[in-house]
Amino acid sequence: MRAAIAAALLFATAAMAAPAPDEVLKASPASDWHRLDPAELLVMQLKTGRVVIQLAPGFAPRTVGNIRKLVQDGYFNKNAAIIRAQDNYVVQWSRDPEPPTKGGWVEFERRPSASFHALKDPDTYAPQAGFDGDFPAAGDGKSEWLVHCYGMVGAGRDLAPNTGNGAELYAVTGQAPRHLDRNITLVGRVVQGMELLSALPRGAETMGFYGKSAPHVPILFLRIAADMPAADQPRLEALTTASKSFAAYVEARRNRGGPFFIRPAGRIDVCNIPLPVRAAP
Amino acid sequence: MRAAIAAALLFATAAMAAPAPDEVLKASPASDWHRLDPAELLVMQLKTGRVVIQLAPGFAPRTVGNIRKLVQDGYFNKNAAIIRAQDNYVVQWSRDPEPPTKGGWVEFERRPSASFHALKDPDTYAPQAGFDGDFPAAGDGKSEWLVHCYGMVGAGRDLAPNTGNGAELYAVTGQAPRHLDRNITLVGRVVQGMELLSALPRGAETMGFYGKSAPHVPILFLRIAADMPAADQPRLEALTTASKSFAAYVEARRNRGGPFFIRPAGRIDVCNIPLPVRAAP
Numbered sequence: 001m002r003a004a005i006a007a008a009l010l011f012a013t014a015a016m017a018a019p020a021p022d023e024v025l026k027a028s029p030a031s032d033w034h035r036l037d038p039a040e041l042l043v044m045q046l047k048t049g050r051v052v053i054q055l056a057p058g059f060a061p062r063t064v065g066n067i068r069k070l071v072q073d074g075y076f077n078k079n080a081a082i083i084r085a086q087d088n089y090v091v092q093w094s095r096d097p098e099p100p101t102k103g104g105w106v107e108f109e110r111r112p113s114a115s116f117h118a119l120k121d122p123d124t125y126a127p128q129a130g131f132d133g134d135f136p137a138a139g140d141g142k143s144e145w146l147v148h149c150y151g152m153v154g155a156g157r158d159l160a161p162n163t164g165n166g167a168e169l170y171a172v173t174g175q176a177p178r179h180l181d182r183n184i185t186l187v188g189r190v191v192q193g194m195e196l197l198s199a200l201p202r203g204a205e206t207m208g209f210y211g212k213s214a215p216h217v218p219i220l221f222l223r224i225a226a227d228m229p230a231a232d233q234p235r236l237e238a239l240t241t242a243s244k245s246f247a248a249y250v251e252a253r254r255n256r257g258g259p260f261f262i263r264p265a266g267r268i269d270v271c272n273i274p275l276p277v278r279a280a281p
Numbered sequence: 282m283r284a285a286i287a288a289a290l291l292f293a294t295a296a297m298a299a300p301a302p303d304e305v306l307k308a309s310p311a312s313d314w315h316r317l318d319p320a321e322l323l324v325m326q327l328k329t330g331r332v333v334i335q336l337a338p339g340f341a342p343r344t345v346g347n348i349r350k351l352v353q354d355g356y357f358n359k360n361a362a363i364i365r366a367q368d369n370y371v372v373q374w375s376r377d378p379e380p381p382t383k384g385g386w387v388e389f390e391r392r393p394s395a396s397f398h399a400l401k402d403p404d405t406y407a408p409q410a411g412f413d414g415d416f417p418a419a420g421d422g423k424s425e426w427l428v429h430c431y432g433m434v435g436a437g438r439d440l441a442p443n444t445g446n447g448a449e450l451y452a453v454t455g456q457a458p459r460h461l462d463r464n465i466t467l468v469g470r471v472v473q474g475m476e477l478l479s480a481l482p483r484g485a486e487t488m489g490f491y492g493k494s495a496p497h498v499p500i501l502f503l504r505i506a507a508d509m510p511a512a513d514q515p516r517l518e519a520l521t522t523a524s525k526s527f528a529a530y531v532e533a534r535r536n537r538g539g540p541f542f543i544r545p546a547g548r549i550d551v552c553n554i555p556l557p558v559r560a561a562p
Binding site for chain 1: 369405457463544550
C-alpha cells in the first residue's frame with residue numbers, strides 16, 4: 001500500500017506536466033480546423049433537436065450519392081422514423097413501413113489512400129488503425145476501410161452484401177462493434193446531436209426494434225444542409241486530423257495529464273479518440 | 282468487384298457452419314451456469330425499474346465492504362440520486378448533496394490469480410486481457426486488474442488516489458474508457474437494467490452533470506439483495522467464464538457465423554464480450 005502510494009505520487013508528478021486533451025484543443029490555432037462542407041452534411045430533425053451527419057463520399061461514393069438522391073427526391077418526407085434502439089449497439093431509422101427498394105452496393109473497403117495516417121498503437125482488429133480525413137479508418141496495406149466507432153453511421157442491408165442502398169441507416173451507440181467492419185457500408189459519422197440518438201429509450205422487441213408495442217420516434221425531416229436556407233445550415237468545423245494539434249490531442253488522450261491520473265495508459269484505441277467538432281466562428 | 286463478391290461467397294460458406302453467439306447460449310447445459318449470490322448483488326430501484334449490480338469483493342474488498350456498510354446503515358436512504366450522465370462515458374450517483382465522507386482505498390489492482398484466463402487476442406491497453414470469474418480483467422503477469430468495459434461500476438474519487446470509498450459510484454455507458462484502468466477502483470458490474478442507466482437524458486453541464494438546471498434522477502432505494510424479502514430478491518444466473526460454453530460463445534463472437542457476415546473478424550476485444558446473465562430457473 002505504501003509502495004503503491006509512493007508510485008502514485010511519482011506518476012502524478014510526471015503526468016501533471018502533460019496538458020489535458022481539452023487544453024490542447026483550446027490552444028490549437030484556427031488554421032488547424034476546417035469548415036465542414038454543407039454539401040456533405042445530412043441534417044436529421046427530431047422533436048428533441050437536430051442530428052447532423054457528415055457523409056463520407058470518399059469511402060462510399062455510390063451509397064452516399066443515393067442517400068443524397070433519396071433525400072432530395074423526398075423519399076424520407078413521409079413516415080421517416082427511428083425504428084430501433086438496441087442497447088450498447090445501434091439506433092436505426094428508415095421509412096416506416098419501408099417500401100421495397102432496389103439495388104445496393106458493396107462499399108466496404110477501398111484501395112489504400114495517401115491520406116491515411118496510422119496510429120502507432122496496436123489494434124485488436126486490424127493491422128493498422130488511425131484516421132483518414134475526418135474519419136476513423138483501418139488498413140492492412142492492401143486495403144483501407146472505415147471502422148465502427150461510436151457515432152459512425154452505416155447503411156443497413158439484408159443478407160446479401162449488395163443490398164444496402166442508404167434507405168435505411170444506423171448509428172453506433174455502444175461499444176465499437178468492430179466485427180461489422182468490412183461487412184457493411186459505412187457512410188459517415190454523427191458530428192452534432194449524438195446524445196439525441198444515444199439516449200433514446202431502448203426498443204423492447206428482438207434486436208431493440210420498437211415494434212408495434214412502442215411509439216416510433218418520428219423524423220420531422222432529413223435534408224442535405226446545402227439545400228437548406230443559409231441561416232438554417234449548421235456551421236461546424238472539425239479539427240484537421242493531419243494537423244499538429246490533432247497529434248497533440250491524440251497524445252494527450254494516450255497519456256492523460258492533470259492531477260487525477262496516476263498511471264497514464266501509454267496506448268490509445270482508435271475509437272477512444274472522438275474527432276473534435278465545434279461551432280464555426 | 283467481381284473478385285470481392287466471389288470472396289464474399291467463399292467467406293459466407295465458411296461462416297455459415299459456425300453457430301451464432303445466441304445459438305451457443307441456447308445450446309449450453311445448465312451446468313455451465315451458476316447462480317449469482319444475493320449477498321453480492323446491489324439493487325438500485327429507480328422509478329423506471331430496477332438496476333442490479335454484481336459486486337466484486339475479490340477485487341475491491343475494502344471498497345465493496347464499505348458500500349455494503351453504507352447501504353445497510355441507511356446512508357443512501359436520504360436524497361440518493363443519479364447526478365451525472367455524460368454521453369459516451371458514464372452515469373454517476375451518490376447522495377445529493379453529498380455529505381463529507383472520510384477515507385477511501387486504492388484497490389486498483391491485485392496479485393495475479395489462477396482464476397484469470399487470458400484471451401488469445403491482442404489488447405491495445407494491456408499485455409493480457411480476458412476474464413476472471415464473472416468479470417472482465419487484464420494483467421501483465423505481475424498484477425491483475427478489472428477493466429472499464431460497458432456496464433462496469435466504479436467508485437468515484439477526488440484527486441488523491443485513496444479517496445474513493447463507495448459513497449459515489451459510476452457505471453460505464455460508452456466506449457470502454459480503458460484509460461481509467463488502474464486509476465480508480467472498480468467495484469462490480471451491472472447485470473440487469475443497464476438500459477435504464479444508458480438511456481438517461483444527458484446532463485447539460487460540464488462533464489454531464491445535471492447541475493441545478495435539470496431534475497436529478499431519484500434513487501428510490503439501494504439495498505443488498507440478501508437483505509430484501511426473498512420474493513423480491515433478483516434471481517439471476519451467469520454463464521461461467523471457465524466453462525466450455527463460454528469458450529464457444531467467445532469463439533462465436535470472434536468469428537460470427539450465420540448468413541449475414543461475409544468476413545469474420547477473427548479477433549475479439551474483451552469489451553466486446555458481454556458476460557451472459559439470465560433469469561435463474
